Amino acid sequence: MKHFLLLGFLWLFGWNLAFTQEFRGKVLDATTGNPIENARVTDLNSGQTRYTDRYGNFRFQQVSFPLMLEFMAPGYQVYTESFEAEKERTDIFLQKNIDQLSEVVVRSSNIPEQIREIPASVSLISDNDLKRTDNFNLVQNFNYVPGVFVSQGALNTNKINIRGIGARSQYSTNRIKAYINGIPLTTAEGELTLDDLDPEYLERIEIFKGPVSSTFGAGLGGAINLYTNRNRKEQKSITGAFSYGSFNTRKTSANFSFVKDSLDISMNYNNVQSDGYRQNGAYDRVSLLGSAGFLDKKGNYWSFFYSYTSLKAFIPSSLNVTDFRENPEKAAFTWYQAAGYESYAKNIMGISYEHNFSDNFQNQTSVFYNFRDGYEPRPFDILDEDRNSIGARTKFNFVTEIFELPSSLSFGAETMYEFYEVATYENLYEEAEARRSLQGDRLSASDQLRNYINIFAQLNSELTSKLKLEAGINFNTTSYDLEDNFEIDEVNQSGNYSFEAVFSPRVGLSYEAFEGKNFYASASHGFSTPGLAETLTPEGLINTELKTETGWNYEVGFKGNWLRNRLYTELNLYSIQIRNLLVARRVGQDQYVGVNAGKADHNGIEFSSAYQSQLSDGFDLKLFLNSNFNFFTFDRFVDLGENYSGNTIPGVPEYMISPGAEISYKELTANLNLQAFGEMALDDANSGYTEPYHLLNLKLAYALQLGSNLGLQFNFGINNILDENYAASIVTNAVGFGGSAPRYYYPGNPRNFFGGVRLNFNL
Structure with a gap:
């Protein structure tokens, strides 16, 4: 009888080892690869919750597989993933929640800040915003931005003004600075053409309205x-x-x-x-x-x-x-x-x-x-x-x-x-x-x-x-x-x-x-x-x-x-x-x-x-x-x-x-x-x-x-x-x-x- 009890105990202990194990991972920004601190990680099976450290690391000491985890962090989309077995370490990438405007960090600012804390008017066009219209012309999306107006003569005849600056230009956009991935698009004499960029290739557009010279230089109307x-x-x-x-x-x-x-x-x-x-x-x-x-x-x-x-x-x-x-x-x-x-x-x-x-x-x-x-x-x-x-x-x-x-x-x-x-x-x-x-x-x-x-x-x-x-x-x-x-x-x-x-x-x-x-x-x-x-x-x-x-x-x-x-x-x-x-x-x-x-x-x-x-x-x-x-x-x-x-x-x-x-x-x-x-x-x-x-x-x-x-x-x-x-x-x-x-x-x-x-x- 003692032998049967011992074998039963060993079997239960082995089963517990197989299905309740340690699980470690790291939560990262999907865009930059940087660690996300204080992200909340929840085991949906047990209800246990952990928070990531300054390096994005988290650890559960006892989990059962299959494991279902939910990841939440301010300014990021909620993400859920199922894990079938233990891995040495798992990297989890979270996407920025662009629609939650106040939490968005403006990338083009000299010093990155949340949009709510910037003492200036900055508008954001997210990739989701770009999907709300047809995909033939990029600049038509700017007409939804307060303070921005695009005169659209044809697919190739567009003129952007911000707060009325550039409205009296005859056939082209001027007095606005523009960059793509930090590369200038505005010519040295101040002219700008955005018609030929594909909206489906862009992740976001940030628009600074009004003079922003301390960041971008010449551009009385603003910067895109x-x-x-x-x-x-x-x-x-x-x-x-x-x-x-x-x-x-x-x-x-x-x-x-x-x-x-x-x-x-x-x-x-x-x-x-x-x-x-x-x-x-x-x-x-x-x-x-x-x-x-x-x-x-x-x-x-x-x-x-x-x-x-x-x-x-x-x-x-x-x-x-x-x-x-x-x-x-x-x-x-x-x-x-x-x-x-x-x-x-x-x-x-x-x-x-x-x-x-x-x-x-x-x-x-x-x-x-x-x-x-x-x-x-x-x-x-x-x-x-x-x-x-x-x-x-x-x-x-x-x-x-x-x-x-x-x-x-x-x-x-x-x-x-x-x-x-x-x-x-x-x-x-x-x-x-x-x-x-x-x-x-x-x-x-x-x-x-x-x-x-x-x-x-x-x-x-x-x-x-x-x-x-x-x-x-x-x-x-x-x-x-x-x-x-x-x-x-x-x-x-x-x-x-x-x-x-x-x-x-x-x-x-x-x-x-x-x-x-x-x-x-x-x-x-x-x-x-x-x-x-x-x-x-x-x-x-x-x-x-x-x-x-x-x-x-x-x-x-x-x-x-x-x-x-x-x-x-x-x-x-x-x-x-x-x-x-x-x-x-x-x-x-x-x-x-x-x-x-x-x-x-x-x-x-x-x-x-x-x-x-x-x-x-x-x-x-x-x-x-x-x-x-x-x-x-x-x-x-x-x-x-x-x-x-x-x-x-x-x-x-x-x-x-x-x-x-x-x-x-x-x-x-x-x-x-x-x-x-x-x-x-x-x-x-x-x-x-x-x-x-x-x-x-x-x-x-x-x-x-x-x-x-x-x-x-x-x-x-x-x-x-x-x-x-x-x-x-x-x-x-x-x-x-x-x-x-x-x-x-x-x-x-x-x-x-x-x-x-x-x-x-x-x-």
Whole structure:
């Protein structure tokens, strides 16, 4: 009997050893690979809970297999995983919860901070936000951001303004800095094109509104920072997708991702083609994007980014009011006859290195090269241009104590040298038998070497446990060397020119009045230098009297969580006061020159809110409301004897209100949103306005898991459900020549449909 009892005891003891064992692991950030401290790990079988240490480690001494663990950490998505047997050590990667805005750490800030604690207005577009619309055009997503407006003439004719800065630019975005993975996208003369980046390749977009010179340098309107996916969780996957929409619009894309040990690689191909809603509106773009990263044993990170774009997009141009209302599909007559278009091949590449000297001292340095070869036949001439840019950016971050106050110091510099060659030729399209452009004699030729240097510094200090201070400064010098290579005419534009050095300070305070609720106030200085076209007089001479446009931004706001962090709200009130206002004066058909014409006041209110809740198991609800109200006027503006002082600044809607809802039930997701825009003044004289308009949009998506390694998703959507007739963009201060009516209007697309399929295979 004793033997049987002993054997029974040994059997039970052995069974207990086999099924109640120790389990250890480490919880890491899926993007950076950094450990997450104080993450809660719960054994769902026994109810035991552990918290990770500063290195992300956790340990259960007695567990039973199969083991089901739940991982939770502030600002991260809840993650559950089942384990069938003991492993020596398990790495768990948690994804940032981008939708919980207050907890998001802003990556593009000189000193990383949670969005709620930054004394400035910063908006975030997450990868989930990008999935709420069709995937044909990236910049359409910016129109949901308070304070940002995109004038959309066509897939390739987009102009972004932030808080009205850049609204009076004629055909392109300027006065805004932009980066992708820290690599500058804005040219040395301040122009920016984001149309050719694929939204499906991006992980997030961070938008700083207003002058942010202490962080990014020149950019009176603000800064746009784009980031591609960076994942430390091991994976090998291939994704293929096809989308089709109205106007014979189609997109084919493929993506490959590989993450193993310390190496992560991602490559993307996409081709977008469309006949366009209007005449002469065909579009064809091929893009290749690639990124790679390597994390060494000391935690230092190497990264590489490359982008190639080949584009040919025809231009229907703007219409007068009669054609806009009665025949919006037509193109402007001269652009149609000339078959005007733009084409270019563009390369962007950069290498970055993040080095940890210690836990408190880090550096990030990037070197980059951009190349663009463009050709654009227009009715009035043919533009042929080449642009090569090379530069570097370095930033040091140091955590220390100053006067016994916990502080972080960031300092660094950015420089770019840009080589620009441009020539114009006669367009003899009227002599061609077919409808096409025909290159004639050369009209002009010049080279320009443009360079700038930004030196910046920023200090963040905790004055008390509730009150935080930010202070920064930027020093900028910009110069250019112009060489006129066209010796036939009598005008020689050659010369070396530079703008006065600019010092731009910034200071901000953030106070946590109640738990999770912050008030802030800030003041910042910004500036924008004139572009090449703006520096030339009507006679073709350099305008040496032209000054840098400058402005002060004064802002107060509130950022807060409610309802146990399910609701986030943000309210901003700002006033940007601009001096030496740069305006484009029209001197001929599609010909403009820059002048300093006075002062302008950009006053506004912005409000945003986001709510998310799990109504039941598998049933999630997200609501959002974004809005802004603009009061942009000329303070003092007299040009060619006309006094526009007190008038509304044209090109910006007087308001934007955008409510929306996302409902998810298991594999089905529905997005419904409304965009309401107010009227826009057409010109400086406020002689006319556009009509307010509303756009109602819907998108449905259904995901299927066909196996452990194969996923399938379908989507279908309708844009402009109400079939609104509206002006998606205007040409401010358009002038009619030869008795014709001015062509102010770019018609928006009528009701249109889209759908697509996506297949994902994990190797």
